[in-house]
Amino acid sequence: MLSYGSLLTRLVHLLTRLVHLPTRLVHSLTRFEQQNAAHRPFNEKRLMAHLSVLKEEVIQAAPDHTQHILDCTLGGGGHSHALLQRFPQAELVAIDRDPMAMERAKTVLSQFLSQIRFLEGTFAERAAALQNEEIQFDYVLADIGVSSFQLDEPERGFSFRNDGPLDMRMTPDDAIPTAADWVNEKSEQELFKIFATYGEERFSRKIARKIVQSRQVTPFETTQQLADLIKETVPRKFHKPGYHPATQIFQALRIVVNQELEELKTLLDVSKDLLNSHGRIAIIAFHSLEDRLVKQSFKRWEHPCTCPPEWPRCMCGLQSWGKVITKRPLTPTEGEIQTNPRSRSAKLRIFEHCES
Ligand SMILES: C[S@@+](CC[C@H](N)C(=O)[O-])C[C@H]1O[C@@H](n2cnc3c(N)ncnc32)[C@H](O)[C@@H]1O
Numbered sequence: 001m002l003s004y005g006s007l008l009t010r011l012v013h014l015l016t017r018l019v020h021l022p023t024r025l026v027h028s029l030t031r032f033e034q035q036n037a038a039h040r041p042f043n044e045k046r047l048m049a050h051l052s053v054l055k056e057e058v059i060q061a062a063p064d065h066t067q068h069i070l071d072c073t074l075g076g077g078g079h080s081h082a083l084l085q086r087f088p089q090a091e092l093v094a095i096d097r098d099p100m101a102m103e104r105a106k107t108v109l110s111q112f113l114s115q116i117r118f119l120e121g122t123f124a125e126r127a128a129a130l131q132n133e134e135i136q137f138d139y140v141l142a143d144i145g146v147s148s149f150q151l152d153e154p155e156r157g158f159s160f161r162n163d164g165p166l167d168m169r170m171t172p173d174d175a176i177p178t179a180a181d182w183v184n185e186k187s188e189q190e191l192f193k194i195f196a197t198y199g200e201e202r203f204s205r206k207i208a209r210k211i212v213q214s215r216q217v218t219p220f221e222t223t224q225q226l227a228d229l230i231k232e233t234v235p236r237k238f239h240k241p242g243y244h245p246a247t248q249i250f251q252a253l254r255i256v257v258n259q260e261l262e263e264l265k266t267l268l269d270v271s272k273d274l275l276n277s278h279g280r281i282a283i284i285a286f287h288s289l290e291d292r293l294v295k296q297s298f299k300r301w302e303h304p305c306t307c308p309p310e311w312p313r314c315m316c317g318l319q320s321w322g323k324v325i326t327k328r329p330l331t332p333t334e335g336e337i338q339t340n341p342r343s344r345s346a347k348l349r350i351f352e353h354c355e356s
Contacts, residue, residue, distance in 0.1 A: 052078030094267030199252030
């Protein structure tokens with residue numbers, strides 16, 4: 001027998017779900033629309049919306065006589081386009097996990113299509129497959145993160161400024177849990193850990209607690225719902241001008257939804273096999289967790305020896321396979337930041353394979 005109290009709770013829950021039914025329907029339709037968006041006609045305004053970060057620096061970092069290029073993050077195709085203009089005879093392999101990005105980029109790169117092999121998928125899986133094919137490159141580029149197309153399209157669910165389904169998957173694949181799945185299903189402790197580790201958010205514990213309380217009444221379905229809750233939870237005196245209080249939490253969710261750090265680790269693991277002798281890898285990172293991974297890997301590749309420095313000679317047998325070209329990361333100029341504020345946190349690091 002159900003008690004009067006639990007009957008009442010069930011009734012309230014049922015009513016809440018009924019009230020949110022129209023929103024759910026709209027978002028299911030939006031998701032359907034998103035999955036079919038790759039077949040939509042192009043919108044010129046959208047094609048112009050992504051500005052490639054550190055473009056000049058990326059071009060200059062490419063070795064002279066570059067013939068084989070791997071662009072791990074095709075995005076809007078801006079870097080690939082500039083590289084093919086600089087090396088008109090080169091062949092380029094272009095990877096992106098987002099089919100919509102790939103379709104758009106094909107339009108941007110229409111004059112070079114015969115020189116490009118497009119590979120849809122994550123760069124971790126695709127780079128590992130290229131390693132098995134024993135294909136090597138003079139220049140490997142990874143401009144990690146999301147593109148402005150993804151950020152600015154509300155239906156992709158990355159944006160706390162525009163309302164949309166709380167999605168954040170770069171690959172629109174039903175098998176991948178969305179940000180809403182993470183937020184509605186993980187325990188308070190798990191959410192706290194995600195926010196603290198990947199968002200480095202000071203109010204992680206408080207936000208995780210509020211989310212768990214709030215989802216008992218209404219599950220999270222939209223970006224606005226979550227952004228508003230975070231804004232209410234972070235004390236006003238900690239709101240920074242020009243910076244939405246939800247920025248760090250959205251970053252953390254994006255990282256876990258897309259397994260961004262695991263992706264980067266796999267790419268770094270196979271990099272050596274992907275580079276020709278004197279080939280270079282250039283990686284642009286947008287947050288400290290990624291940049292730290294890149295910096296530490298490059299340093300280890302240059303100085304892998306683990307023997308105590310007082311030993312007369314190396315006994316570990318680990319040998320350097322190249323050198324770090326950027327002792328300090330290259331960052332955007334003030335001018336670039338003014339034109340493209342999203343470039344603000346970009347850091348470009350370059351490593352050269354110089355094993356004999
Ligand atoms: C910052 S944008 C790249 C912009 C590009 N360099 C340009 O100049 O237009 C990042 C792109 O990489 C893709 N991406 C991010 N992580 C990825 C991964 N692990 N595997 C494949 N593509 C990824 C995203 O879908 C997005 O389109």
